Amino acid sequence: MRSEDQVPVPAPRPGAAPGAGGPAGDDPLDRAVWRLRSRGCWLDAAALLEPYAARQAPAALRRAALLVERCMFTAAGFAEAEDALRTAEALAGDDGERGAAACERGQLAYASTVLGVRDRADEARSALGRAAALLAPGEAARPLLDYRRGLLAEHLADSPDAARAAYRRAHAGAADQGDALLLSFTWRHLAGLALREGELTEARHGFTESLRIREELGFLIGTAPALAALADAVPDDEAVRLRTEAARLFRLMGGLPTWLAGQLPPAPPEEPDAAG
Known part of the structure:
Protein backbone atom coordinates (compact mmCIF):
# COMPACT_ATOMS: atom_id res chain seq x y z
CA MET A 1 0.00 0.00 0.00
CA ARG A 2 1.23 3.44 -0.84
CA SER A 3 0.81 6.44 1.42
CA GLU A 4 1.23 9.22 -1.12
CA ASP A 5 -1.53 11.71 -1.77
CA GLN A 6 -3.31 11.09 1.49
CA VAL A 7 -2.93 14.48 3.11
CA PRO A 8 -4.60 17.33 1.23
CA VAL A 9 -6.01 20.34 3.02
CA PRO A 10 -8.01 22.99 1.17
CA ALA A 11 -6.82 26.49 0.38
CA PRO A 12 -8.38 29.22 2.56
CA ARG A 13 -11.13 31.25 0.94
CA PRO A 14 -14.47 32.68 2.06
CA GLY A 15 -16.55 29.86 3.54
CA ALA A 16 -13.89 27.20 2.99
CA ALA A 17 -12.79 24.65 5.52
CA PRO A 18 -9.75 25.76 7.52
CA GLY A 19 -6.70 24.58 5.65
CA ALA A 20 -2.98 25.11 5.63
CA GLY A 21 -2.86 27.78 3.00
CA GLY A 22 -3.03 27.70 -0.77
CA PRO A 23 -1.71 29.56 -3.78
CA ALA A 24 -4.92 31.52 -4.31
CA GLY A 25 -5.92 34.67 -2.44
CA ASP A 26 -4.43 38.04 -1.68
CA ASP A 27 -3.73 37.66 2.04
CA PRO A 28 0.04 37.88 2.71
CA LEU A 29 -0.19 35.38 5.57
CA ASP A 30 -1.99 32.83 3.40
CA ARG A 31 0.62 33.22 0.68
CA ALA A 32 3.51 32.89 3.12
CA VAL A 33 1.99 29.78 4.73
CA TRP A 34 1.42 28.22 1.30
CA ARG A 35 5.00 28.87 0.15
CA LEU A 36 6.42 27.17 3.23
CA ARG A 37 3.93 24.30 3.24
CA SER A 38 4.40 23.54 -0.45
CA ARG A 39 8.12 23.06 0.19
CA GLY A 40 7.65 20.83 3.22
CA CYS A 41 8.46 23.51 5.81
CA TRP A 42 5.46 22.72 8.00
CA LEU A 43 6.95 23.86 11.30
CA ASP A 44 7.87 27.25 9.86
CA ALA A 45 4.39 27.62 8.38
CA ALA A 46 2.79 26.61 11.68
CA ALA A 47 4.93 29.18 13.49
CA LEU A 48 3.42 31.95 11.35
CA LEU A 49 -0.04 30.93 12.56
CA GLU A 50 0.91 30.43 16.20
CA PRO A 51 0.19 34.01 17.37
CA TYR A 52 -3.42 33.63 16.18
CA ALA A 53 -3.95 29.95 16.95
CA ALA A 54 -4.12 30.41 20.71
CA ARG A 55 -7.38 32.36 20.50
CA GLN A 56 -8.88 31.98 17.01
CA ALA A 57 -10.49 28.69 15.98
CA PRO A 58 -9.84 29.05 12.21
CA ALA A 59 -6.13 29.71 12.79
CA ALA A 60 -5.92 26.86 15.28
CA LEU A 61 -7.51 24.49 12.75
CA ARG A 62 -5.16 25.62 10.00
CA ARG A 63 -2.16 25.11 12.26
CA ALA A 64 -3.37 21.65 13.28
CA ALA A 65 -3.88 20.71 9.61
CA LEU A 66 -0.29 21.67 8.83
CA LEU A 67 1.08 19.53 11.64
CA VAL A 68 -1.12 16.58 10.71
CA GLU A 69 0.17 16.81 7.15
CA ARG A 70 3.72 16.85 8.46
CA CYS A 71 3.05 13.54 10.22
CA MET A 72 2.00 11.86 6.97
CA PHE A 73 5.04 13.04 5.05
CA THR A 74 7.61 12.45 7.79
CA ALA A 75 6.09 9.72 10.04
CA ALA A 76 7.06 12.00 12.92
CA GLY A 77 5.68 14.89 14.95
CA PHE A 78 2.56 13.14 16.24
CA ALA A 79 2.79 14.69 19.72
CA GLU A 80 2.93 18.21 18.30
CA ALA A 81 -0.03 17.50 16.04
CA GLU A 82 -2.02 16.11 18.99
CA ASP A 83 -1.34 19.27 21.00
CA ALA A 84 -2.43 21.47 18.10
CA LEU A 85 -5.60 19.41 17.62
CA ARG A 86 -6.53 19.70 21.29
CA THR A 87 -6.25 23.48 21.01
CA ALA A 88 -8.38 23.51 17.85
CA GLU A 89 -11.00 21.30 19.48
CA ALA A 90 -11.14 23.51 22.57
CA LEU A 91 -11.60 26.68 20.51
CA ALA A 92 -14.18 25.28 18.07
CA GLY A 93 -17.36 27.27 18.51
CA ASP A 94 -19.85 25.74 16.08
CA ASP A 95 -20.59 22.48 14.32
CA GLY A 96 -18.57 23.47 11.26
CA GLU A 97 -15.42 24.06 13.31
CA ARG A 98 -16.01 20.98 15.46
CA GLY A 99 -16.53 18.91 12.31
CA ALA A 100 -13.35 20.24 10.72
CA ALA A 101 -11.38 19.44 13.88
CA ALA A 102 -12.83 15.92 13.93
CA CYS A 103 -11.82 15.49 10.30
CA GLU A 104 -8.22 16.37 11.18
CA ARG A 105 -8.26 14.01 14.17
CA GLY A 106 -9.46 11.22 11.90
CA GLN A 107 -6.65 11.95 9.47
CA LEU A 108 -4.05 11.94 12.23
CA ALA A 109 -5.27 8.57 13.50
CA TYR A 110 -5.30 7.26 9.92
CA ALA A 111 -1.72 8.45 9.35
CA SER A 112 -0.57 6.73 12.53
CA THR A 113 -2.19 3.50 11.35
CA VAL A 114 -1.04 3.36 7.73
CA LEU A 115 2.51 4.41 8.60
CA GLY A 116 2.78 1.71 11.24
CA VAL A 117 3.33 4.11 14.14
CA ARG A 118 0.36 2.86 16.17
CA ASP A 119 -2.88 1.19 15.17
CA ARG A 120 -5.58 3.83 15.61
CA ALA A 121 -7.98 2.59 12.94
CA ASP A 122 -11.00 2.59 15.25
CA GLU A 123 -10.26 6.16 16.30
CA ALA A 124 -9.94 7.21 12.64
CA ARG A 125 -13.33 5.72 11.78
CA SER A 126 -14.96 7.24 14.85
CA ALA A 127 -13.55 10.72 14.24
CA LEU A 128 -14.53 10.82 10.57
CA GLY A 129 -17.97 9.52 11.46
CA ARG A 130 -18.30 12.34 13.99
CA ALA A 131 -17.19 14.83 11.34
CA ALA A 132 -19.83 13.50 8.95
CA ALA A 133 -22.52 14.02 11.61
CA LEU A 134 -21.39 17.59 12.30
CA LEU A 135 -20.76 18.83 8.75
CA ALA A 136 -23.87 19.61 6.72
CA PRO A 137 -23.96 18.27 3.12
CA GLY A 138 -23.24 21.71 1.66
CA GLU A 139 -20.43 22.54 4.09
CA ALA A 140 -17.15 23.57 2.49
CA ALA A 141 -15.26 20.87 4.39
CA ARG A 142 -17.39 18.01 3.01
CA PRO A 143 -15.25 17.23 -0.08
CA LEU A 144 -12.15 16.82 2.10
CA LEU A 145 -14.12 14.63 4.49
CA ASP A 146 -15.40 12.50 1.60
CA TYR A 147 -11.86 12.10 0.33
CA ARG A 148 -10.57 10.97 3.71
CA ARG A 149 -13.46 8.55 4.14
CA GLY A 150 -12.40 7.12 0.78
CA LEU A 151 -8.89 6.56 2.15
CA LEU A 152 -10.28 4.57 5.05
CA ALA A 153 -12.45 2.52 2.72
CA GLU A 154 -9.54 1.78 0.38
CA HIS A 155 -6.68 1.21 2.80
CA LEU A 156 -8.25 0.12 6.07
CA ALA A 157 -11.42 -1.65 4.91
CA ASP A 158 -10.10 -2.87 1.53
CA SER A 159 -13.37 -1.80 -0.10
CA PRO A 160 -12.49 -0.28 -3.49
CA ASP A 161 -16.12 0.25 -4.50
CA ALA A 162 -16.87 2.30 -1.38
CA ALA A 163 -13.59 4.16 -1.84
CA ARG A 164 -14.39 5.00 -5.45
CA ALA A 165 -17.81 6.38 -4.50
CA ALA A 166 -16.27 8.56 -1.79
CA TYR A 167 -13.48 9.81 -4.07
CA ARG A 168 -16.02 10.70 -6.75
CA ARG A 169 -18.08 12.72 -4.26
CA ALA A 170 -14.92 14.48 -3.15
CA HIS A 171 -13.88 15.08 -6.76
CA ALA A 172 -17.23 16.64 -7.65
CA GLY A 173 -17.19 18.79 -4.52
CA ALA A 174 -13.63 19.97 -5.13
CA ALA A 175 -14.54 20.91 -8.70
CA ASP A 176 -17.59 22.87 -7.51
CA GLN A 177 -15.46 24.74 -4.97
CA GLY A 178 -12.55 25.33 -7.33
CA ASP A 179 -10.20 23.48 -4.99
CA ALA A 180 -7.48 22.48 -7.45
CA LEU A 181 -5.18 20.91 -4.88
CA LEU A 182 -7.85 18.55 -3.58
CA LEU A 183 -8.66 17.68 -7.20
CA SER A 184 -5.05 16.58 -7.64
CA PHE A 185 -5.52 14.13 -4.78
CA THR A 186 -8.85 12.77 -5.99
CA TRP A 187 -7.46 12.36 -9.52
CA ARG A 188 -4.55 10.40 -8.03
CA HIS A 189 -6.67 7.98 -6.04
CA LEU A 190 -9.28 7.43 -8.71
CA ALA A 191 -6.40 6.67 -11.06
CA GLY A 192 -4.92 4.27 -8.51
CA LEU A 193 -8.17 2.31 -8.38
CA ALA A 194 -8.31 2.26 -12.19
CA LEU A 195 -4.76 0.90 -12.32
CA ARG A 196 -5.69 -1.75 -9.78
CA GLU A 197 -8.41 -2.92 -12.19
CA GLY A 198 -6.14 -2.85 -15.25
CA GLU A 199 -7.69 0.28 -16.79
CA LEU A 200 -4.41 1.75 -18.00
CA THR A 201 -5.83 4.56 -20.16
CA GLU A 202 -8.03 5.85 -17.35
CA ALA A 203 -5.21 5.49 -14.83
CA ARG A 204 -2.73 7.35 -17.04
CA HIS A 205 -5.18 10.20 -17.53
CA GLY A 206 -5.83 10.59 -13.79
CA PHE A 207 -2.17 10.44 -12.83
CA THR A 208 -1.31 12.97 -15.56
CA GLU A 209 -3.98 15.39 -14.33
CA SER A 210 -2.77 15.05 -10.75
CA PHE A 219 3.15 22.02 -4.80
CA LEU A 220 6.74 20.84 -4.76
CA ILE A 221 6.49 18.48 -1.80
CA GLY A 222 3.80 16.49 -3.63
CA THR A 223 5.39 16.40 -7.07
CA ALA A 224 7.77 13.46 -6.58
CA PRO A 225 4.93 11.13 -5.48
CA ALA A 226 2.87 12.24 -8.48
CA LEU A 227 5.75 11.47 -10.85
CA ALA A 228 6.26 8.05 -9.27
CA ALA A 229 2.55 7.25 -9.50
CA LEU A 230 2.40 8.15 -13.20
CA ALA A 231 5.44 5.95 -13.82
CA ASP A 232 3.34 2.92 -12.90
CA ALA A 233 0.99 3.51 -15.83
CA VAL A 234 3.33 4.35 -18.72
CA PRO A 235 5.73 2.36 -20.96
CA ASP A 236 9.06 1.34 -19.49
CA ASP A 237 11.22 4.02 -21.13
CA GLU A 238 8.95 6.80 -19.94
CA ALA A 239 8.68 5.19 -16.50
CA VAL A 240 12.46 5.28 -16.08
CA ARG A 241 12.53 8.99 -16.89
CA LEU A 242 9.69 9.77 -14.48
CA ARG A 243 11.21 7.80 -11.62
CA THR A 244 14.59 9.41 -12.19
CA GLU A 245 13.00 12.86 -11.98
CA ALA A 246 11.02 11.81 -8.90
CA ALA A 247 14.24 10.63 -7.24
CA ARG A 248 15.92 13.96 -8.01
CA LEU A 249 13.05 15.88 -6.40
CA PHE A 250 12.96 13.47 -3.47
CA ARG A 251 16.60 14.21 -2.71
CA LEU A 252 16.02 17.94 -3.23
CA MET A 253 13.29 17.81 -0.57
CA GLY A 254 15.62 16.18 1.93
CA GLY A 255 14.26 12.65 1.61
CA LEU A 256 10.58 13.54 1.91
CA PRO A 257 8.09 11.97 1.84
CA THR A 258 9.90 9.31 3.87
CA TRP A 259 7.69 6.48 2.55
CA LEU A 260 8.75 7.16 -1.05
CA ALA A 261 12.36 6.08 -0.52
CA GLY A 262 11.99 2.42 -1.45
CA GLN A 263 10.08 3.19 -4.65
CA LEU A 264 12.78 5.29 -6.35
CA PRO A 265 16.15 4.57 -8.00
CA PRO A 266 19.24 5.33 -5.89
CA ALA A 267 21.26 8.47 -6.39
CA PRO A 268 23.87 8.24 -9.14
CA PRO A 269 27.47 7.83 -7.94
CA GLU A 270 29.36 11.05 -7.42
CA GLU A 271 31.82 12.06 -10.11
CA PRO A 272 35.45 11.54 -9.04
CA ASP A 273 37.36 14.66 -8.13
CA ALA A 274 39.37 15.60 -11.23
CA ALA A 275 42.05 17.16 -9.04
CA GLY A 276 42.55 13.85 -7.22
Missing part, protein backbone atom coordinates in the same frame (compact mmCIF):
# COMPACT_ATOMS: atom_id res chain seq x y z
CA LEU A 211 0.81 15.81 -11.77
CA ARG A 212 -0.22 18.72 -13.99
CA ILE A 213 -2.15 20.41 -11.19
CA ARG A 214 0.70 20.05 -8.72
CA GLU A 215 3.20 21.49 -11.13
CA GLU A 216 0.90 24.41 -11.94
CA LEU A 217 0.30 25.15 -8.25
CA GLY A 218 3.95 24.77 -7.31
Whole structure:
Protein backbone atom coordinates (compact mmCIF):
# COMPACT_ATOMS: atom_id res chain seq x y z
CA MET A 1 0.00 0.00 0.00
CA ARG A 2 1.23 3.44 -0.84
CA SER A 3 0.81 6.44 1.42
CA GLU A 4 1.23 9.22 -1.12
CA ASP A 5 -1.53 11.71 -1.77
CA GLN A 6 -3.31 11.09 1.49
CA VAL A 7 -2.93 14.48 3.11
CA PRO A 8 -4.60 17.33 1.23
CA VAL A 9 -6.01 20.34 3.02
CA PRO A 10 -8.01 22.99 1.17
CA ALA A 11 -6.82 26.49 0.38
CA PRO A 12 -8.38 29.22 2.56
CA ARG A 13 -11.13 31.25 0.94
CA PRO A 14 -14.47 32.68 2.06
CA GLY A 15 -16.55 29.86 3.54
CA ALA A 16 -13.89 27.20 2.99
CA ALA A 17 -12.79 24.65 5.52
CA PRO A 18 -9.75 25.76 7.52
CA GLY A 19 -6.70 24.58 5.65
CA ALA A 20 -2.98 25.11 5.63
CA GLY A 21 -2.86 27.78 3.00
CA GLY A 22 -3.03 27.70 -0.77
CA PRO A 23 -1.71 29.56 -3.78
CA ALA A 24 -4.92 31.52 -4.31
CA GLY A 25 -5.92 34.67 -2.44
CA ASP A 26 -4.43 38.04 -1.68
CA ASP A 27 -3.73 37.66 2.04
CA PRO A 28 0.04 37.88 2.71
CA LEU A 29 -0.19 35.38 5.57
CA ASP A 30 -1.99 32.83 3.40
CA ARG A 31 0.62 33.22 0.68
CA ALA A 32 3.51 32.89 3.12
CA VAL A 33 1.99 29.78 4.73
CA TRP A 34 1.42 28.22 1.30
CA ARG A 35 5.00 28.87 0.15
CA LEU A 36 6.42 27.17 3.23
CA ARG A 37 3.93 24.30 3.24
CA SER A 38 4.40 23.54 -0.45
CA ARG A 39 8.12 23.06 0.19
CA GLY A 40 7.65 20.83 3.22
CA CYS A 41 8.46 23.51 5.81
CA TRP A 42 5.46 22.72 8.00
CA LEU A 43 6.95 23.86 11.30
CA ASP A 44 7.87 27.25 9.86
CA ALA A 45 4.39 27.62 8.38
CA ALA A 46 2.79 26.61 11.68
CA ALA A 47 4.93 29.18 13.49
CA LEU A 48 3.42 31.95 11.35
CA LEU A 49 -0.04 30.93 12.56
CA GLU A 50 0.91 30.43 16.20
CA PRO A 51 0.19 34.01 17.37
CA TYR A 52 -3.42 33.63 16.18
CA ALA A 53 -3.95 29.95 16.95
CA ALA A 54 -4.12 30.41 20.71
CA ARG A 55 -7.38 32.36 20.50
CA GLN A 56 -8.88 31.98 17.01
CA ALA A 57 -10.49 28.69 15.98
CA PRO A 58 -9.84 29.05 12.21
CA ALA A 59 -6.13 29.71 12.79
CA ALA A 60 -5.92 26.86 15.28
CA LEU A 61 -7.51 24.49 12.75
CA ARG A 62 -5.16 25.62 10.00
CA ARG A 63 -2.16 25.11 12.26
CA ALA A 64 -3.37 21.65 13.28
CA ALA A 65 -3.88 20.71 9.61
CA LEU A 66 -0.29 21.67 8.83
CA LEU A 67 1.08 19.53 11.64
CA VAL A 68 -1.12 16.58 10.71
CA GLU A 69 0.17 16.81 7.15
CA ARG A 70 3.72 16.85 8.46
CA CYS A 71 3.05 13.54 10.22
CA MET A 72 2.00 11.86 6.97
CA PHE A 73 5.04 13.04 5.05
CA THR A 74 7.61 12.45 7.79
CA ALA A 75 6.09 9.72 10.04
CA ALA A 76 7.06 12.00 12.92
CA GLY A 77 5.68 14.89 14.95
CA PHE A 78 2.56 13.14 16.24
CA ALA A 79 2.79 14.69 19.72
CA GLU A 80 2.93 18.21 18.30
CA ALA A 81 -0.03 17.50 16.04
CA GLU A 82 -2.02 16.11 18.99
CA ASP A 83 -1.34 19.27 21.00
CA ALA A 84 -2.43 21.47 18.10
CA LEU A 85 -5.60 19.41 17.62
CA ARG A 86 -6.53 19.70 21.29
CA THR A 87 -6.25 23.48 21.01
CA ALA A 88 -8.38 23.51 17.85
CA GLU A 89 -11.00 21.30 19.48
CA ALA A 90 -11.14 23.51 22.57
CA LEU A 91 -11.60 26.68 20.51
CA ALA A 92 -14.18 25.28 18.07
CA GLY A 93 -17.36 27.27 18.51
CA ASP A 94 -19.85 25.74 16.08
CA ASP A 95 -20.59 22.48 14.32
CA GLY A 96 -18.57 23.47 11.26
CA GLU A 97 -15.42 24.06 13.31
CA ARG A 98 -16.01 20.98 15.46
CA GLY A 99 -16.53 18.91 12.31
CA ALA A 100 -13.35 20.24 10.72
CA ALA A 101 -11.38 19.44 13.88
CA ALA A 102 -12.83 15.92 13.93
CA CYS A 103 -11.82 15.49 10.30
CA GLU A 104 -8.22 16.37 11.18
CA ARG A 105 -8.26 14.01 14.17
CA GLY A 106 -9.46 11.22 11.90
CA GLN A 107 -6.65 11.95 9.47
CA LEU A 108 -4.05 11.94 12.23
CA ALA A 109 -5.27 8.57 13.50
CA TYR A 110 -5.30 7.26 9.92
CA ALA A 111 -1.72 8.45 9.35
CA SER A 112 -0.57 6.73 12.53
CA THR A 113 -2.19 3.50 11.35
CA VAL A 114 -1.04 3.36 7.73
CA LEU A 115 2.51 4.41 8.60
CA GLY A 116 2.78 1.71 11.24
CA VAL A 117 3.33 4.11 14.14
CA ARG A 118 0.36 2.86 16.17
CA ASP A 119 -2.88 1.19 15.17
CA ARG A 120 -5.58 3.83 15.61
CA ALA A 121 -7.98 2.59 12.94
CA ASP A 122 -11.00 2.59 15.25
CA GLU A 123 -10.26 6.16 16.30
CA ALA A 124 -9.94 7.21 12.64
CA ARG A 125 -13.33 5.72 11.78
CA SER A 126 -14.96 7.24 14.85
CA ALA A 127 -13.55 10.72 14.24
CA LEU A 128 -14.53 10.82 10.57
CA GLY A 129 -17.97 9.52 11.46
CA ARG A 130 -18.30 12.34 13.99
CA ALA A 131 -17.19 14.83 11.34
CA ALA A 132 -19.83 13.50 8.95
CA ALA A 133 -22.52 14.02 11.61
CA LEU A 134 -21.39 17.59 12.30
CA LEU A 135 -20.76 18.83 8.75
CA ALA A 136 -23.87 19.61 6.72
CA PRO A 137 -23.96 18.27 3.12
CA GLY A 138 -23.24 21.71 1.66
CA GLU A 139 -20.43 22.54 4.09
CA ALA A 140 -17.15 23.57 2.49
CA ALA A 141 -15.26 20.87 4.39
CA ARG A 142 -17.39 18.01 3.01
CA PRO A 143 -15.25 17.23 -0.08
CA LEU A 144 -12.15 16.82 2.10
CA LEU A 145 -14.12 14.63 4.49
CA ASP A 146 -15.40 12.50 1.60
CA TYR A 147 -11.86 12.10 0.33
CA ARG A 148 -10.57 10.97 3.71
CA ARG A 149 -13.46 8.55 4.14
CA GLY A 150 -12.40 7.12 0.78
CA LEU A 151 -8.89 6.56 2.15
CA LEU A 152 -10.28 4.57 5.05
CA ALA A 153 -12.45 2.52 2.72
CA GLU A 154 -9.54 1.78 0.38
CA HIS A 155 -6.68 1.21 2.80
CA LEU A 156 -8.25 0.12 6.07
CA ALA A 157 -11.42 -1.65 4.91
CA ASP A 158 -10.10 -2.87 1.53
CA SER A 159 -13.37 -1.80 -0.10
CA PRO A 160 -12.49 -0.28 -3.49
CA ASP A 161 -16.12 0.25 -4.50
CA ALA A 162 -16.87 2.30 -1.38
CA ALA A 163 -13.59 4.16 -1.84
CA ARG A 164 -14.39 5.00 -5.45
CA ALA A 165 -17.81 6.38 -4.50
CA ALA A 166 -16.27 8.56 -1.79
CA TYR A 167 -13.48 9.81 -4.07
CA ARG A 168 -16.02 10.70 -6.75
CA ARG A 169 -18.08 12.72 -4.26
CA ALA A 170 -14.92 14.48 -3.15
CA HIS A 171 -13.88 15.08 -6.76
CA ALA A 172 -17.23 16.64 -7.65
CA GLY A 173 -17.19 18.79 -4.52
CA ALA A 174 -13.63 19.97 -5.13
CA ALA A 175 -14.54 20.91 -8.70
CA ASP A 176 -17.59 22.87 -7.51
CA GLN A 177 -15.46 24.74 -4.97
CA GLY A 178 -12.55 25.33 -7.33
CA ASP A 179 -10.20 23.48 -4.99
CA ALA A 180 -7.48 22.48 -7.45
CA LEU A 181 -5.18 20.91 -4.88
CA LEU A 182 -7.85 18.55 -3.58
CA LEU A 183 -8.66 17.68 -7.20
CA SER A 184 -5.05 16.58 -7.64
CA PHE A 185 -5.52 14.13 -4.78
CA THR A 186 -8.85 12.77 -5.99
CA TRP A 187 -7.46 12.36 -9.52
CA ARG A 188 -4.55 10.40 -8.03
CA HIS A 189 -6.67 7.98 -6.04
CA LEU A 190 -9.28 7.43 -8.71
CA ALA A 191 -6.40 6.67 -11.06
CA GLY A 192 -4.92 4.27 -8.51
CA LEU A 193 -8.17 2.31 -8.38
CA ALA A 194 -8.31 2.26 -12.19
CA LEU A 195 -4.76 0.90 -12.32
CA ARG A 196 -5.69 -1.75 -9.78
CA GLU A 197 -8.41 -2.92 -12.19
CA GLY A 198 -6.14 -2.85 -15.25
CA GLU A 199 -7.69 0.28 -16.79
CA LEU A 200 -4.41 1.75 -18.00
CA THR A 201 -5.83 4.56 -20.16
CA GLU A 202 -8.03 5.85 -17.35
CA ALA A 203 -5.21 5.49 -14.83
CA ARG A 204 -2.73 7.35 -17.04
CA HIS A 205 -5.18 10.20 -17.53
CA GLY A 206 -5.83 10.59 -13.79
CA PHE A 207 -2.17 10.44 -12.83
CA THR A 208 -1.31 12.97 -15.56
CA GLU A 209 -3.98 15.39 -14.33
CA SER A 210 -2.77 15.05 -10.75
CA LEU A 211 0.81 15.81 -11.77
CA ARG A 212 -0.22 18.72 -13.99
CA ILE A 213 -2.15 20.41 -11.19
CA ARG A 214 0.70 20.05 -8.72
CA GLU A 215 3.20 21.49 -11.13
CA GLU A 216 0.90 24.41 -11.94
CA LEU A 217 0.30 25.15 -8.25
CA GLY A 218 3.95 24.77 -7.31
CA PHE A 219 3.15 22.02 -4.80
CA LEU A 220 6.74 20.84 -4.76
CA ILE A 221 6.49 18.48 -1.80
CA GLY A 222 3.80 16.49 -3.63
CA THR A 223 5.39 16.40 -7.07
CA ALA A 224 7.77 13.46 -6.58
CA PRO A 225 4.93 11.13 -5.48
CA ALA A 226 2.87 12.24 -8.48
CA LEU A 227 5.75 11.47 -10.85
CA ALA A 228 6.26 8.05 -9.27
CA ALA A 229 2.55 7.25 -9.50
CA LEU A 230 2.40 8.15 -13.20
CA ALA A 231 5.44 5.95 -13.82
CA ASP A 232 3.34 2.92 -12.90
CA ALA A 233 0.99 3.51 -15.83
CA VAL A 234 3.33 4.35 -18.72
CA PRO A 235 5.73 2.36 -20.96
CA ASP A 236 9.06 1.34 -19.49
CA ASP A 237 11.22 4.02 -21.13
CA GLU A 238 8.95 6.80 -19.94
CA ALA A 239 8.68 5.19 -16.50
CA VAL A 240 12.46 5.28 -16.08
CA ARG A 241 12.53 8.99 -16.89
CA LEU A 242 9.69 9.77 -14.48
CA ARG A 243 11.21 7.80 -11.62
CA THR A 244 14.59 9.41 -12.19
CA GLU A 245 13.00 12.86 -11.98
CA ALA A 246 11.02 11.81 -8.90
CA ALA A 247 14.24 10.63 -7.24
CA ARG A 248 15.92 13.96 -8.01
CA LEU A 249 13.05 15.88 -6.40
CA PHE A 250 12.96 13.47 -3.47
CA ARG A 251 16.60 14.21 -2.71
CA LEU A 252 16.02 17.94 -3.23
CA MET A 253 13.29 17.81 -0.57
CA GLY A 254 15.62 16.18 1.93
CA GLY A 255 14.26 12.65 1.61
CA LEU A 256 10.58 13.54 1.91
CA PRO A 257 8.09 11.97 1.84
CA THR A 258 9.90 9.31 3.87
CA TRP A 259 7.69 6.48 2.55
CA LEU A 260 8.75 7.16 -1.05
CA ALA A 261 12.36 6.08 -0.52
CA GLY A 262 11.99 2.42 -1.45
CA GLN A 263 10.08 3.19 -4.65
CA LEU A 264 12.78 5.29 -6.35
CA PRO A 265 16.15 4.57 -8.00
CA PRO A 266 19.24 5.33 -5.89
CA ALA A 267 21.26 8.47 -6.39
CA PRO A 268 23.87 8.24 -9.14
CA PRO A 269 27.47 7.83 -7.94
CA GLU A 270 29.36 11.05 -7.42
CA GLU A 271 31.82 12.06 -10.11
CA PRO A 272 35.45 11.54 -9.04
CA ASP A 273 37.36 14.66 -8.13
CA ALA A 274 39.37 15.60 -11.23
CA ALA A 275 42.05 17.16 -9.04
CA GLY A 276 42.55 13.85 -7.22
